[in-house]
Amino acid sequence: MKKRIGAVVAVIVVVGLGFAGWLVLGRDPMSFAGNATVALEDYRDATVTGAPAQLAGAELVKRGEYLTHAADCQACHTVPGGTPFAGGFAINMPFGTLYSTNITPDKETGIGTYTDAQFLAAVHQGIRADGDYLYPAMPYTSYTYMTDADALAIKAYLFTLAPVHAPAKPNQLSWPFSQRRLLAAWTAMFNPDERFRPNIGQSPQWNRGAYLAEAMGHCGECHTPRNLAYALDNRSKFAGALTAGWRAYNITGDKESGIGDWNDEDIYLYLSTGHASGHGGAAGPMGEATDDSLSYLVPDDVHALVSYLRSIPAHASDLPRTVTTPAPPSHKEGMPVADADARGEKIFAGACASCHDWTGVSPVTGFATLTGVRAVNDPSAANVAQTVVHGVNRTTAGGRIFMPAFGAGYSDDDIAAVANYVTARFGAKGAHLTAKDVADLRAQAAQPHKEAPDG
Numbered sequence: 001m002k003k004r005i006g007a008v009v010a011v012i013v014v015v016g017l018g019f020a021g022w023l024v025l026g027r028d029p030m031s032f033a034g035n036a037t038v039a040l041e042d043y044r045d046a047t048v049t050g051a052p053a054q055l056a057g058a059e060l061v062k063r064g065e066y067l068t069h070a071a072d073c074q075a076c077h078t079v080p081g082g083t084p085f086a087g088g089f090a091i092n093m094p095f096g097t098l099y100s101t102n103i104t105p106d107k108e109t110g111i112g113t114y115t116d117a118q119f120l121a122a123v124h125q126g127i128r129a130d131g132d133y134l135y136p137a138m139p140y141t142s143y144t145y146m147t148d149a150d151a152l153a154i155k156a157y158l159f160t161l162a163p164v165h166a167p168a169k170p171n172q173l174s175w176p177f178s179q180r181r182l183l184a185a186w187t188a189m190f191n192p193d194e195r196f197r198p199n200i201g202q203s204p205q206w207n208r209g210a211y212l213a214e215a216m217g218h219c220g221e222c223h224t225p226r227n228l229a230y231a232l233d234n235r236s237k238f239a240g241a242l243t244a245g246w247r248a249y250n251i252t253g254d255k256e257s258g259i260g261d262w263n264d265e266d267i268y269l270y271l272s273t274g275h276a277s278g279h280g281g282a283a284g285p286m287g288e289a290t291d292d293s294l295s296y297l298v299p300d301d302v303h304a305l306v307s308y309l310r311s312i313p314a315h316a317s318d319l320p321r322t323v324t325t326p327a328p329p330s331h332k333e334g335m336p337v338a339d340a341d342a343r344g345e346k347i348f349a350g351a352c353a354s355c356h357d358w359t360g361v362s363p364v365t366g367f368a369t370l371t372g373v374r375a376v377n378d379p380s381a382a383n384v385a386q387t388v389v390h391g392v393n394r395t396t397a398g399g400r401i402f403m404p405a406f407g408a409g410y411s412d413d414d415i416a417a418v419a420n421y422v423t424a425r426f427g428a429k430g431a432h433l434t435a436k437d438v439a440d441l442r443a444q445a446a447q448p449h450k451e452a453p454d455g
Contacts, residue, residue: 267309
């Protein structure tokens with residue numbers, strides 16, 4: 001009997017260790033490129049970390065400002081319409097809501113008393129000044145690859161900001177996720193706590209792009225699926241995921257569901273401006289990433305990101321191939337009303353057609369064209385519904401992009417109907433959203449993303 005019990009325990013241990021090992025295997029975001037890496041100090045080809053060459057001679061704070069944009073710190077640490085970096089932004093997770101913290105140099109409620117060592121521990125290890133662990137909504141498993149010099153340049157810039165007294169909001173997490181001490185085990189499994197190592201089998205441009213995408217921009221935090229432990233599963237790297245109610249799309253080289261049929265200029269323009277003709281524009285979190293981060297990068301750095309993205313192995317997802325052909329010029333042609341959602345058609349006629357046109361090719365601006373847009377070709381219609389709810393209010397180098405938010409004036413039934421209509425008329429496959437689906441999407445994105453005012 002004891003032998004049987006011992007055998008069962010041994011099997012459970014082996015299975016548990018095997019499962020843990022399987023989870024951990026997916027944590028290295030750059031393993032797909034091979035392991036021909038060297039320590040940064042041994043890499044001689046080029047300078048691939050730090051600020052770009054144009055700022056190499058700039059003072060520390062100026063370099064830190066650039067790197068703060070590259071790391072996209074503002075997006076999560078700023079409430080829309082609030083003081084930048086003062087925290088309080090709601091981050092909705094499957095197990096509750098986290099609120100970002102104040103990272104202005106206020107000594108009582110911010111990071112004003114952080115030493116260099118404490119700041120590095122927070123960025124690289126997810127450990128606060130008081131010794132408690134940060135939740136991984138702070139992407140320290142990505143920032144861990146950031147060099148000490150770059151992290152401290154960011155600190156130098158943050159310490160030049162005006163201090164803001166903004167006490168942290170209490171998180172609203174279910175048990176056991178409310179127990180911070182459990183994060184020690186999670187971090188041990190999923191945070192390698194190591195700095196970026198250039199790959200000598202790749203070009204300097206690729207390595208610069210890898211550093212910007214992984215150590216700074218943490219693209220995988222939205223675009224990479226997560227495993228059962230809610231850590232990034234890089235075996236499906238950049239294959240797309242649903243994050244806070246918004247679809248972060250497949251950005252691998254898959255031609256059907258990824259960006260394999262985009263040319264380099266398309267990708268460059270989308271990253272630097274948030275729009276590429278024939279592919280649509282960014283909204284929600286991706287719009288913020290463009291406006292607060294990517295649009296600040298010098299052209300060479302954006303081209304480096306393109307080089308890196310081009311190397312990611314293709315992963316297929318379930319999106320149909322994008323439709324780019326304009327719809328018939330009249331809503332009465334080409335599509336039976338029953339298939340297109342009659343209620344949605346009426347809403348589109350009253351609220352949308354003047355800007356988006358019945359063909360889906362906007363007479364007002366290319367940013368409002370619907371044909372060829374990934375979100376419109378997504379049968380889940382998640383981003384279409386979220387855009388209708390929250391609107392778009394972005395300021396780009398080309399001017400302001402504005403679409404009113406209809407979330408307050410339209411019911412969940414209305415929003416589901418118009419999303420279903422838009423995907424059926426202008427996309428590859430019509431969605432079948434219900435009012436409950438829209439309510440769930442609203443709840444997941446309870447924190448508005450630069451929500452446009454109604455009217």
